[in-house]
Amino acid sequence: MKHLVYFALCTLLPSLAMAEDGDEEMSPSNANLTGLIFAVGAGYGTPFGDMVKIPNSSTDTSLGSIVSGQIPLSIGLGARVAPMVSVGLAFQYAPLVTKNCDTGSSCSASDKHLGGELRLHVNPEQALSPWISVGAGYEWLSLSETGASSGDGGLNGWDFDFELGGDVRVTSSMTLGPYVGLRLGNYGSASSGSNSADIASANQTTHGWLAFGVRGAFTLSSP
Numbered sequence: 001m002k003h004l005v006y007f008a009l010c011t012l013l014p015s016l017a018m019a020e021d022g023d024e025e026m027s028p029s030n031a032n033l034t035g036l037i038f039a040v041g042a043g044y045g046t047p048f049g050d051m052v053k054i055p056n057s058s059t060d061t062s063l064g065s066i067v068s069g070q071i072p073l074s075i076g077l078g079a080r081v082a083p084m085v086s087v088g089l090a091f092q093y094a095p096l097v098t099k100n101c102d103t104g105s106s107c108s109a110s111d112k113h114l115g116g117e118l119r120l121h122v123n124p125e126q127a128l129s130p131w132i133s134v135g136a137g138y139e140w141l142s143l144s145e146t147g148a149s150s151g152d153g154g155l156n157g158w159d160f161d162f163e164l165g166g167d168v169r170v171t172s173s174m175t176l177g178p179y180v181g182l183r184l185g186n187y188g189s190a191s192s193g194s195n196s197a198d199i200a201s202a203n204q205t206t207h208g209w210l211a212f213g214v215r216g217a218f219t220l221s222s223p
Contacts, residue, residue, distance in 0.1 A: 031172045034082065035219050035221040038075075038218050039077075039217040040075050040216055041074040041076075041179070042074075042214060043071070043212055043214065044072075045069060045209040045210060045212075046069050047063040048062075048064065048209075049207035053202075055202075066100060067097060070211070073092065075090070076090035076091070077089055085121070086118075087116070089117075090114075092113040092114075093110065096109035096110055102149040105145050105147035105150070106147050107144065109141070111139065111209075112139070112140040113139045113140075113183070114137050114138055115136055115138065115159075117133050121167070128177075135161040136158070136161065140154065141155045151192065156188070157185055157187040158186065158188065161182070161183050162182045162183075163182075164179065165178060165179030166178060167217065175216065177215060180210075180211070180212045182208065182210055183211070184207075185207060186204045
């Protein structure tokens, strides 16, 4: 985690200096504030909440009982329909840091997410522009164990996303900045090997991911 914070600071400080030194170059008259957007991001996330709810059971069903964190890598495609508004689709792939694997076995896991988002930009013409994003999508959590114990499984379901961040204008077309995100959802189905089944509504419960990282975006201005 310290390395990610260090990376973010090292990335942002030169960008801030460029924005300060190039105020005239990055003026509203030549900054791309509408058009197609391509975005990439990377960060670190921690889980919270339960995977399922089992009444009158002492079994630990918390998401944190099987994974301690994730490294979300995302790509997005959208449109800046107005200087203060952008919409788009984003796909995220996150390798997971597993825990409590059976002795003599090797475990791996990943989390995939696809969703739509609406982002509101504050003071988009400035060198530093805060933004807030809301969205909804679908999550696929995959688990695999090999060795003394082996098997594959997964959980998936709908979720909602909330993010806060800031764009530092690096060039007229490119921004870079930090973000913090919160994702909340319910797993609606589970699989084990080739078998899958829906999770009863009485057994569904809320889980989530709290993440922070760095996001870069390139805007191809409208003709």
